[in-house]
Amino acid sequence: MDELSLYVLDIAMNSVRAGATEILIELDDDGEWITFTVTDNGCGMTDEQLKKLSDPFFTTRKTRKVGLGIPFLKMLAEMTGGNVNIKSVSEKISKNHGTTITARFCKNHIDFIPIGDMTQTVITLIQGSPNINFTFRHVMPDKTVYLSCAELHKILGDISLAEPEILTWIGSYLNEQYSSVK
Amino acid sequence: MKSLEELMAIKAKMQDKIAVRTSTSDIRIVVGMATCGIAAGARPVLNAFVEGINAEKLEDKVTVTQTGCIGICQYEPVVEVYEKDKEKVTYVKMTPERAKEVIEKHIKGGNPVAEYTIGATQIAK
Numbered sequence: 689m690d691e692l693s694l695y696v697l698d699i700a701m702n703s704v705r706a707g708a709t710e711i712l713i714e715l716d717d718d719g720e721w722i723t724f725t726v727t728d729n730g731c732g733m734t735d736e737q738l739k740k741l742s743d744p745f746f747t748t749r750k751t752r753k754v755g756l757g758i759p760f761l762k763m764l765a766e767m768t769g770g771n772v773n774i775k776s777v778s779e780k781i782s783k784n785h786g787t788t789i790t791a792r793f794c795k796n797h798i799d800f801i802p803i804g805d806m807t808q809t810v811i812t813l814i815q816g817s818p819n820i821n822f823t824f825r826h827v828m829p830d831k832t833v834y835l836s837c838a839e840l841h842k843i844l845g846d847i848s849l850a851e852p853e854i855l856t857w858i859g860s861y862l863n864e865q866y867s868s869v870k
Numbered sequence: 871m872k873s874l875e876e877l878m879a880i881k882a883k884m885q886d887k888i889a890v891r892t893s894t895s896d897i898r899i900v901v902g903m904a905t906c907g908i909a910a911g912a913r914p915v916l917n918a919f920v921e922g923i924n925a926e927k928l929e930d931k932v933t934v935t936q937t938g939c940i941g942i943c944q945y946e947p948v949v950e951v952y953e954k955d956k957e958k959v960t961y962v963k964m965t966p967e968r969a970k971e972v973i974e975k976h977i978k979g980g981n982p983v984a985e986y987t988i989g990a991t992q993i994a995k
Contacts, residue, residue: 689908689909694908694913697903697913698908698909701903701905701908701938705938749904749938749939751938751939752939755905756905756906756909760905808913808917809913811917812903812913812916812917815916816903816935816936839874840874840877843874843877843878847881851884851929852920852921852923852929853880853883854880854884855920856924857872857876857877860872861872864872
């Protein structure tokens with residue numbers, strides 16, 4: 689994967705598959721380091737699953753025998769001198785279950801990749817799961833880009849966020865926030 | 871500047887349109903969006919379908935949805951087309967350009983683009 693936004697999409701998809709109803713995606717860019725965090729209220733993982741997570745030959749899916757999402761993220765983070773941290777509470781253990789995954793990247797490292805099209809990533813997530821309350825926040829040194837699906841749901845009532853008109857609006861809403869940075 | 875007020879205006883415009891919409895779509899386009907799909911370029915393919923179906927005003931007849939890994943990662947991006955009373959068509963190694971062609975020839979024209987299907991790709995190898 690050649691842009692960070694694809695890693696963000698891939699990792700957030702794990703939260704979707706974990707049955708989360710609330711998914712918070714945050715990127716905090718201080719000019720030197722980017723901290724990427726996904727927090728969800730999905731089914732969570734047991735300690736045993738957590739231990740195996742960066743093993744490419746561990747996956748819970750049944751259609752193939754390898755799971756590369758987390759190993760990819762870990763490799764990219766560590767290549768730039770950063771790291772990945774995962775905390776999870778399984779639904780088997782507590783009612784307050786869910787997962788938080790944090791990855792840090794050094795922006796100026798030669799092995800870091802372009803951030804890419806974050807708007808397309810958010811649009812893709814909403815298109816696939818219009819009922820999930822995604823919150824997206826991208827903090828940059830001079831600007832913050834923000835979207836809350838819960839706020840949109842409040843305005844739109846029973847109109848799906850996956851309606852083409854709504855997706856188009858969300859896309860331009862985010863792109864306008866991004867372009868006002870420059 | 872886009873504002874949330876603007877969204878309310880869009881909502882008002884959409885409500886009548888959605889009321890007349892039939893509940894079942896005739897055609898379902900499913901794009902694989904697991905790690906294998908994303909790494910192979912499924913995101914722009916998905917968006918090409920979403921935008922293409924919208925541009926052709928086919929959204930009442932066609933829905934575009936996402937799925938996980940279906941187990942043929944080497945052929946990603948994979949797109950499946952389900953049509954009522956017809957056999958499923960599986961397109962492999964898709965690109966946004968191929969997506970446009972599939973919309974034109976298959977979704978609108980009714981003729982699957984054989985050269986992009988998994989059958990044709992396997993024979994070629």
